[in-house]
Amino acid sequence: MIHLTTNGGLEDLAAAELRAHAAALGIPLGEVVEKPDGRRGRVGFDAAPEDLPALIPGLRAIHHALRPLTRFTLPAEGALAEICAQTAALDFPELHTAGTFRVTASRKGRHAFNSVDVQVEAGAVIVERWGLPVRLKQPDLELRYEIMDERVEVSVQLTHAPLSRRHPRPAPLRTALGANVAWALLTLANRDRPPPAALLDPCVGSGTLLLEAAQLWPEARLFAGDGFEKPAAAARANLADAGIDALVTVADARDIDETFAGQRFDVIVANPPFGVRLGAQIDFREWYIAFLRAAAGVLAPGGRLALLALKRTAFNRALREVPQMGLTHVRIVDIGGLFPGLFVLERRPVE
Numbered sequence: 001m002i003h004l005t006t007n008g009g010l011e012d013l014a015a016a017e018l019r020a021h022a023a024a025l026g027i028p029l030g031e032v033v034e035k036p037d038g039r040r041g042r043v044g045f046d047a048a049p050e051d052l053p054a055l056i057p058g059l060r061a062i063h064h065a066l067r068p069l070t071r072f073t074l075p076a077e078g079a080l081a082e083i084c085a086q087t088a089a090l091d092f093p094e095l096h097t098a099g100t101f102r103v104t105a106s107r108k109g110r111h112a113f114n115s116v117d118v119q120v121e122a123g124a125v126i127v128e129r130w131g132l133p134v135r136l137k138q139p140d141l142e143l144r145y146e147i148m149d150e151r152v153e154v155s156v157q158l159t160h161a162p163l164s165r166r167h168p169r170p171a172p173l174r175t176a177l178g179a180n181v182a183w184a185l186l187t188l189a190n191r192d193r194p195p196p197a198a199l200l201d202p203c204v205g206s207g208t209l210l211l212e213a214a215q216l217w218p219e220a221r222l223f224a225g226d227g228f229e230k231p232a233a234a235a236r237a238n239l240a241d242a243g244i245d246a247l248v249t250v251a252d253a254r255d256i257d258e259t260f261a262g263q264r265f266d267v268i269v270a271n272p273p274f275g276v277r278l279g280a281q282i283d284f285r286e287w288y289i290a291f292l293r294a295a296a297g298v299l300a301p302g303g304r305l306a307l308l309a310l311k312r313t314a315f316n317r318a319l320r321e322v323p324q325m326g327l328t329h330v331r332i333v334d335i336g337g338l339f340p341g342l343f344v345l346e347r348r349p350v351e
């Protein structure tokens with residue numbers, strides 16, 4: 001079975017996209033399983049190996065595709081020796097054909113070794129047994145070791161760079177959203193609707209949501225704001241570099257009813273600050289109330305707002321204060337160990 005990796009909370013969207021994408025390409029799929037073996041952020045599926053190169057690159061909901069090779073449990077003593085012994089026993093086609101390789105390890109839990117130790121030790125076993133040289137950048141074969149407490153899974157990574165980093169950006173920002181999460185927000189915002197005519201991202205940052213929206217809906221008119229000049233300039237540079245026409249202004253998200261007065265949006269998507277670094281300075285309930293009221297002022301009747309809100313309690317309280325906006329969908333998404341709510345709201349015909 002092939003495994004796709006995505007953010008925890010998006011497995012159903014990744015599975016649905018996989019089925020739709022395979023059907024559109026005429027590729028037959030076997031079983032599709034959300035969270036195989038209970039693993040969050042994974043979708044497992046069966047397909048013919050020769051179909052994978054056509055199927056995988058077009059998936060927008062995922063980070064990587066993996067082909068699991070082996071799983072084992074670490075002993076209390078001699079864990080690294082066990083990893084080396086299991087590595088020495090590996091034999092699969094790419095080891096016979098690849099010119100270069102690398103090992104990438106990740107780890108959760110307490111261990112007497114770190115991820116680099118695994119990369120060095122397991123890598124040395126492959127070098128010795130198969131005579132393959134290590135290449136850190138763009139190797140032919142990337143072996144992934146995922147260590148979760150005492151469990152280890154070794155896979156061949158079928159994707160090189162994460163598919164969720166699909167937008168090259170001359171002006172990157174540290175807080176950028178993964179393109180797959182941006183895709184999920186946009187997809188849920190516009191579910192069962194024709195493409196939006198006008199779309200706004202009022203907290204644009206480096207522009208991921210608009211970069212993704214332009215690919216999904218090339219005809220949509222795109223608007224953006226950011227409270228600060230630096231991210232607004234970054235978004236302008238990134239969108240221009242991608243050949244995307246969008247109006248980006250410096251404006252507070254809580255004032256979009258004034259900034260974009262007269263404009264009507266079918267969709268607003270927002271990734272407002274989570275408040276991790278400066279959270280203590282912000283009253284999030286008040287922030288969300290002001291933002292929701294402003295969004296209601298520029299959404300077309302029945303238009304939708306999809307946003308990520310880390311302060312979920314504050315958001316739910318705020319929502320009660322804004323009767324113009326009705327909740328249509330909510331789920332929790334794992335974003336690097338933070339768990340914001342992904343909320344979708346609809347503009348009700350009340351004032």
Ligand SMILES: C[S@@+](CC[C@H](N)C(=O)[O-])C[C@H]1O[C@@H](n2cnc3c(N)ncnc32)[C@H](O)[C@@H]1O
Nearest residue numbers: 176177203205206207208226227231252253271
């Ligand atoms: C989490 S980042 C968005 C990242 C963006 N989705 C991306 O992929 O690059 C939040 C953005 O909101 C902006 N921001 C903070 N307060 C704001 C406000 N009151 N109004 C509008 N934008 C604001 C920040 O400058 C930052 O660029």
